[in-house]
Amino acid sequence: MVTEVFADIYRMEIPLPRNPLRAINSYVVRGGDRWLVIDTGMNRSECLEVMRAALNALAIDLHRTDFFITHCHSDHIGLVSALKTEASQVFLHPRDAALILNPNLWGELAGAARAHGFPDPDTAVEQHPGRRYLFRGHPAFAARREGDPLPIGQYAFRCVETPGHTPGHMCLYEPEARILFAGDHILDPITPNISGWDGQADPLGAFLKSLDKIAAYDVRTILPGHRHLIPDPLRRIGELKEHHRVRLQEVLTLLAREDQTAYQVASRMTWNINYARWGEFPVSQQWFATGEALSHLLHLEQTGRIKRHWEEGKARFSLSG
Ligand SMILES: [Zn+2]
Ligand SMILES: [Zn+2]
Numbered sequence: 001m002v003t004e005v006f007a008d009i010y011r012m013e014i015p016l017p018r019n020p021l022r023a024i025n026s027y028v029v030r031g032g033d034r035w036l037v038i039d040t041g042m043n044r045s046e047c048l049e050v051m052r053a054a055l056n057a058l059a060i061d062l063h064r065t066d067f068f069i070t071h072c073h074s075d076h077i078g079l080v081s082a083l084k085t086e087a088s089q090v091f092l093h094p095r096d097a098a099l100i101l102n103p104n105l106w107g108e109l110a111g112a113a114r115a116h117g118f119p120d121p122d123t124a125v126e127q128h129p130g131r132r133y134l135f136r137g138h139p140a141f142a143a144r145r146e147g148d149p150l151p152i153g154q155y156a157f158r159c160v161e162t163p164g165h166t167p168g169h170m171c172l173y174e175p176e177a178r179i180l181f182a183g184d185h186i187l188d189p190i191t192p193n194i195s196g197w198d199g200q201a202d203p204l205g206a207f208l209k210s211l212d213k214i215a216a217y218d219v220r221t222i223l224p225g226h227r228h229l230i231p232d233p234l235r236r237i238g239e240l241k242e243h244h245r246v247r248l249q250e251v252l253t254l255l256a257r258e259d260q261t262a263y264q265v266a267s268r269m270t271w272n273i274n275y276a277r278w279g280e281f282p283v284s285q286q287w288f289a290t291g292e293a294l295s296h297l298l299h300l301e302q303t304g305r306i307k308r309h310w311e312e313g314k315a316r317f318s319l320s321g
Helices: 045-057 094-101 105-115 121-127 203-215 233-257 262-268 283-302
Strands: 002-006 009-015 023-030 035-038 065-068 090-092 149-152 155-161 170-174 179-183 221-224 306-311 314-319
Touching (some): 035 149, 090 094, 105 121, 121 283, 203 233, 203 283, 233 262, 233 283, 262 314, 283 314
Parallel strands (some): 065 090
Antiparallel strands (some): 149 155, 155 170, 306 314
16 A cells, blocks of 8 residues: 655555564655655565555656665565665665674574573574565665765655664654654554664663654654554653653562563563463564563663673573662
8 A cells, every 4th residue: 555645755555464563664755866765574575566566656766766774674674685776775774784794693692592591592583584584685785874864855854863673773854844754763552672682782771862862853743664653753752761661660570579581571571462371472472572571671780770690501680789
């Protein structure tokens, strides 16, 4: 489905079958003689078919099209290799480029998961959509960073670094139109997954700072990577901050009982998911949940509220003092 959401800006809903996210919003901005596509979908045929139909409906010439990728997750970047041409530039923050270009990434992730008590990280990594639906053969990336201009047609976009969801996550801001392409930084009604797996010291702390950063921008509408456009950014930013405040408190309450690994904390937190018990979660959902629990633990550790010790090669967290 293609909808013109602002003048010369089109939203294309690309399905993500058998994935709880359901779909991703890819956007196209029409310029005078070029197009800019923002995020793409996974590298799977169901995404490519819908994307090609949408691009055809808009009569887009891929030889005059560039790609802005908000972050390195496969639902945003996976299709770019199939769509780009020799004449395309693919804009991505260098920190996210480094993540996906790291040949040892999945081995390192499995090692980290094991150290945090995850019982079967090899299966989780094997089934991870970020691994299964990435491209074969990396495109050359054009690095973009904070403040870099990205003019297209009537719009003068600027890159805004918003680390947290990934270390190199970026939004695109247009000050005249007061719109923000937000990738997975701000979503509604789902909450962005903040994961402790990707090597950031305090991803949740970075994410909360990035929320405050965007709160200071004059934004009328957020165009997010999933679900609906967000007409009242400050309300949603407040809700996301409150969500994490409550989650941090929940983790502290769990740790007051006994010291635990991140995996144990995750198994005892409440999750908004259609499984009655932790043991029924598919391994991929346990993976995302444990990564989310870990980001909260890292934030509590970095702010001095909890500490860790090692026992038989596993990190265990307990309340400070
Ligand atoms: Zn993402
Ligand atoms: Zn996403």
